[in-house]
Amino acid sequence: MLLHAQFSLEKSIGFRLETWGILNSKVNLAKNVFWQYGLQVLKYVFPFILVPYLTRVLGTGGYAVYAYVLSFMGIVQTFADFGFMLSGTKRVIDLRDEKKELCRLLGSITMARIALALILCVGVFCASQFIPLMRNNMFYVLVAFLATVTRALLPDFIFQGFEDMGPLTTRFFVSKIVSVGLTLILVRAPQDLVLVALADFMGGLVALVWSFATARNRYGVQIARTGIGEVLSELKSSAVYCISNIGTTLVSGFTTFVVGVVLTNPTDVAYWSLALTTVSAVQALYTPISNSLYPYVMSHQDLGLAKKLGLLAAPALIIGTIAYCLLSPQIFLLLGGEEYVKGSWVMVALAAVLPLSFYSILIGWPVLGAMGRVKELTASTLVSGLVNAALLFGISMLGQASLLSICVVRCVAEGVLLASRALALAKCRSRG
Numbered sequence: 274m275l276l277h278a279q280f281s282l283e284k285s286i287g288f289r290l291e292t293w294g295i296l297n298s299k300v301n302l303a304k305n306v307f308w309q310y311g312l313q314v315l316k317y318v319f320p321f322i323l324v325p326y327l328t329r330v331l332g333t334g335g336y337a338v339y340a341y342v343l344s345f346m347g348i349v350q351t352f353a354d355f356g357f358m359l360s361g362t363k364r365v366i367d368l369r370d371e372k373k374e375l376c377r378l379l380g381s382i383t384m385a386r387i388a389l390a391l392i393l394c395v396g397v398f399c400a401s402q403f404i405p406l407m408r409n410n411m412f413y414v415l416v417a418f419l420a421t422v423t424r425a426l427l428p429d430f431i432f433q434g435f436e437d438m439g440p441l442t443t444r445f446f447v448s449k450i451v452s453v454g455l456t457l458i459l460v461r462a463p464q465d466l467v468l469v470a471l472a473d474f475m476g477g478l479v480a481l482v483w484s485f486a487t488a489r490n491r492y493g494v495q496i497a498r499t500g501i502g503e504v505l506s507e508l509k510s511s512a513v514y515c516i517s518n519i520g521t522t523l524v525s526g527f528t529t530f531v532v533g534v535v536l537t538n539p540t541d542v543a544y545w546s547l548a549l550t551t552v553s554a555v556q557a558l559y560t561p562i563s564n565s566l567y568p569y570v571m572s573h574q575d576l577g578l579a580k581k582l583g584l585l586a587a588p589a590l591i592i593g594t595i596a597y598c599l600l601s602p603q604i605f606l607l608l609g610g611e612e613y614v615k616g617s618w619v620m621v622a623l624a625a626v627l628p629l630s631f632y633s634i635l636i637g638w639p640v641l642g643a644m645g646r647v648k649e650l651t652a653s654t655l656v657s658g659l660v661n662a663a664l665l666f667g668i669s670m671l672g673q674a675s676l677l678s679i680c681v682v683r684c685v686a687e688g689v690l691l692a693s694r695a696l697a698l699a700k701c702r703s704r705g
Contacts, residue, residue, distance in 0.1 A: 301436055302569045308438040309561030312445055316557055319449045323456060324550065327469065328609045335463040336609075337539040340546030341406050342414055342470075344529045346421040349397060353389050353425035356514025357382045357507070358433070359638060362568055365434020376497035379428055379488070381507045383496055388504070390422045404533045406542070416470035423477030431488045436568050440491065444483045452476025517651040527662045528683055535674040544616030545676060547609050548623055555597065555627050559634050566635075570643035579640050583632065590628040598624050622680035626687045633691040636698055646701055653693035661686035 328336045361382055368374045397418050401407035407414050432441055455472035459465060489495040536542050566579060601620035605613045641650040664682045668674045 302565055305436055305438040305565040305569075306561050308442050309564055312438070312442040313557050313561055315442065315446055315449065317554060319453050320550070320554070323453055324547075324608050325610075326457065327460070328547075328613070330460055331463050331466060331469075333543045333612065334539050335466050337542040337546065338406055338410050338413065338466060339469060340550070341529070341533055341542060342410070342417050344546065344549065345404075345407065345533075346417050348529065349393055349418065350421050350425050352393055352396075352515075353386060353422065354515075355385065355389055355508065356511040356517070357386065358430050359514045359567075359642065360507075360511040361430030362433040363571065365431055366568060366572055369435065372493050373497070375431070375492070375494045377499050377503065378507070379431065379494055380496045380499040381503045382430070383426060383428070384499065384504045385508050385511075386426055390425065394418060404530070405537075406533050410466065413467045413470055416467055416474060420470055420474040420477050423474060423481050426481055427484050428488055429484070431492065431494055433564065433568050435492060436565075436572070437491070438565065440484075440487045444480050444487070447483060448476040448480035451479050513647050513651060517647065517654050527658070527665055528679060531665045531669060531674065532679065535669055536676065536679075540616075541676050543609075544613065544619050545679070547605065547613060547616070548619035550608070551597075551604060551620055552623050552626055555593070556630055556634075559631050563634050563637070563639050566639035567643055570639055574643075576640060576644070579635060583635055586631060586635075590631055594624050594627050597627060619676060619680060622677060623683060625684040629684070629687040629691050633687065633694055636691070636694040641694065641698060641701070644701065646697065649697040649701065650694070653690060653697050656693045657686050657690035660689045 327339060331339060361378070364378055365375065368378065397414065398411075401411060401414055429441060432438060452472045452475060455475055456469055459468040459472060485495070532542060532545050536545070562582065566582075570576065570579065598621045601617040602614050604620065605617040637650060637654075641647075641653075661682060664685065665674075665679070668678050668682065
């Protein structure tokens with residue numbers, strides 16, 4: 274009887290501890306989502322100040338160069354990161370209690386990123402020779418590249434692995450105060466375009482120093498010396514994550530390339546860039562969920578939460594997409610001024626991307642990636658990228674490339690991405 278009572282007590286205590294652990298992890302998830310949404314609010318506030326200022330000070334021609342190079346550097350940053358944000362997060366989750374190994378991991382990934390940045394510098398210079406907007410503004414492109422490298426070196430995977438997103442929000446606020454403040458002070462005319470990139474670079478340096486100092490003080494993690502073998506090992510293990518990210522980048526990257534080559538009218542490029550900025554602003558609302566859910570699901574294998582989020586989000590996505598279309602003229606007026614209002618139809622043409630991308634992101638790394646189905650995830654992104662490239666190449670060869678046709682291709686590519694990932698998830702679940 275006594276043994277039975279002791280067993281029941283131990284079982285009860287174990288159940289309570291397990292329940293407390295689950296509740297604590299969900300509270301931590303909620304805190305991370307809160308911090309990430311705080312980060313996204315800041316990402317809206319600063320462009321809300323900066324974009325209207327730049328569109329007016331730089332004019333349509335200068336803003337077209339700024340926006341196009343910004344999109345191009347987003348692609349470069351994907352290559353520079355090489356999937357380390359995802360593979361590094363997974364490694365940090367596995368090595369949380371091994372500080373020496375974490376230091377070596379940070380050293381290996383940082384060295385790998387520096388090596389990739391040197392290679393990409395040559396690639397950016399060569400690619401710029403084929404894109405008139407970049408070839409004619411080469412010095413600006415090189416300074417913008419340096420700013421991109423500072424962002425690519427940020428050790429954010431350390432914070433994600435520890436499921437601690439608060440420092441990322443604080444860092445972003447401080448670094449943007451620096452970059453946006455310098456831009457507003459220094460940039461007064463179209464010929465000051467290079468100073469925009471220089472201000473961004475200075476903000477990036479602040480973020481870089483802040484991040485490494487916080488990782489050292491908060492977790493005792495700092496860069497440790499590593500050999501070339503460890504660097505190559507990290508590159509090899511991260512390659513599959515990189516391929517998946519590159520597949521996603523092809524959807525926007527090749528589109529950006531075609532826009533720069535085919536659309537010779539700077540006004541069309543400005544319309545496209547501003548509309549794409551609004552799409553990115555909406556998609557940024559999805560990032561806190563994805564960034565917080567990925568390490569959570571990987572640590573706790575709780576797929577039910579992702580399913581609930583998908584169902585709860587549907588009404589908001591429908592209402593939000595309708596509002597996005599109806600308010601497009603006002604948004605273009607606010608961001609660009611009266612001369613941009615005629616191009617607000619581009620927002621409507623791209624509206625389908627908003628709900629499609631939410632579910633493709635949700636099914637992506639937070640579900641398939643956390644389940645260890647990286648190959649299936651990679652295959653889905655590659656299929657989407659290839660469809661996007663094939664359609665763009667086709668309309669270009671047929672002489673049908675226009676702002677509208679490019680928008681349609683962008684929507685189709687996002688639909689293919691979602692369908693591929695949904696099919697991969699269905700197959701995984703059927704196999705158990």
